[in-house]
Amino acid sequence: xxQLVQSGAEVKNIGASVKLSCKASGYPFTNFYIHWVRxxxxxxxEWMGIINPSGGSTTYAQTLQGRVTMTRDTSTSxxxxxxxxxxxxxxxxxxxxxxxxxxGSYWKMDVWGKGTTVTVSS
Amino acid sequence: QSVLTQPPSxxxxxxxxxxxxxSVSSSNIAINTVNWYQQVPGTAPKLLIYxxxxxxxxxxxxxxxxxxxxxASLAISGxxxxxxxxxxxxxxxxxxxxxxxxxxxxxxxx
Numbered sequence: 262x263x264q265l266v267q268s269g270a271e272v273k274n275i276g277a278s279v280k281l282s283c284k285a286s287g288y289p290f291t292n293f294y295i296h297w298v299r300x301x302x303x304x305x306x307e308w309m310g311i312i313n314p315s316g317g318s319t320t321y322a323q324t325l326q327g328r329v330t331m332t333r334d335t336s337t338s339x340x341x342x343x344x345x346x347x348x349x350x351x352x353x354x355x356x357x358x359x360x361x362x363x364x365g366s367y368w369k370m371d372v373w374g375k376g377t378t379v380t381v382s383s
Numbered sequence: 384q385s386v387l388t389q390p391p392s393x394x395x396x397x398x399x400x401x402x403x404x405x406s407v408s409s410s411n412i413a414i415n416t417v418n419w420y421q422q423v424p425g426t427a428p429k430l431l432i433y434x435x436x437x438x439x440x441x442x443x444x445x446x447x448x449x450x451x452x453x454x455a456s457l458a459i460s461g462x463x464x465x466x467x468x469x470x471x472x473x474x475x476x477x478x479x480x481x482x483x484x485x486x487x488x489x490x491x492x493x
Contacts, residue, residue: 296482298484305471305484305485305486305487306420306422306428306471306473306484306487307484308481308482308483308484310481311481320480320481322479322481323479356427356428358428364475364480365416365475366413366415366416366434366475367433367434368416368418368475368482369418369430369434370418370420370428370430370473370482371430371433373427373428373429374427375426375427376427
């Protein structure tokens with residue numbers, strides 16, 4: 262079935278970087294955009310950015326510009342999210358989610374990964 | 384402060400009808416791009432409603448969308464205990480070239 266499988270939990274020190282993965286299966290990898298969304302403990306959902314696995318183009322949330330990079334590997338149907346200069350405010354569950362249209366009236370995140378917990382501590 | 388405003392909480396008894404509002408306060412967001420997601424604590428969000436009251440396969444028709452002006456509301460009829468969750472509206476922001484989320488509404492089934 263269509264699914265996104267995310268990498269395991271990470272514990273990082275302040276100032277470090279983290280690279281998370283999201284492996285797609287059960288559907289044509291390059292047909293769907295992938296969003297990254299995070300959720301701090303007890304908080305709401307925050308959109309981080311989107312990547313088009315077909316050409317690799319990306320758009321990032323302005324609040325994370327310069328710290329976040331999203332890439333993809335079409336040979337393994339995997340999307341990666343790299344976040345640098347981690348602070349305590351980056352402690353969160355990170356989700357990937359797919360979207361066929363990737364923008365406009367028909368966008369929707371219809372399949373989600375189970376999430377990866379990232380803990381940043383000193 | 385999000386450009387999508389939701390009430391922090393809502394409640395209803397089993398079998399009742401409840402509506403959760405999502406008010407759009409930005410001209411860069413079209414009301415017809417509003418989606419609704421359900422999140423049971425400890426699990427990933429799940430798509431409930433998208434694109435003018437469409438439901439993914441498996442979502443019961445007890446869940447519906449109504450729109451009025453700059454507000455899009457999620458309506459749940461025949462409330463059930465398993466509907467207890469946090470509900471988020473989200474919409475596409477053309478100025479960000481990405482979606483924004485409302486703050487979430489915690490629904491309690493009494």
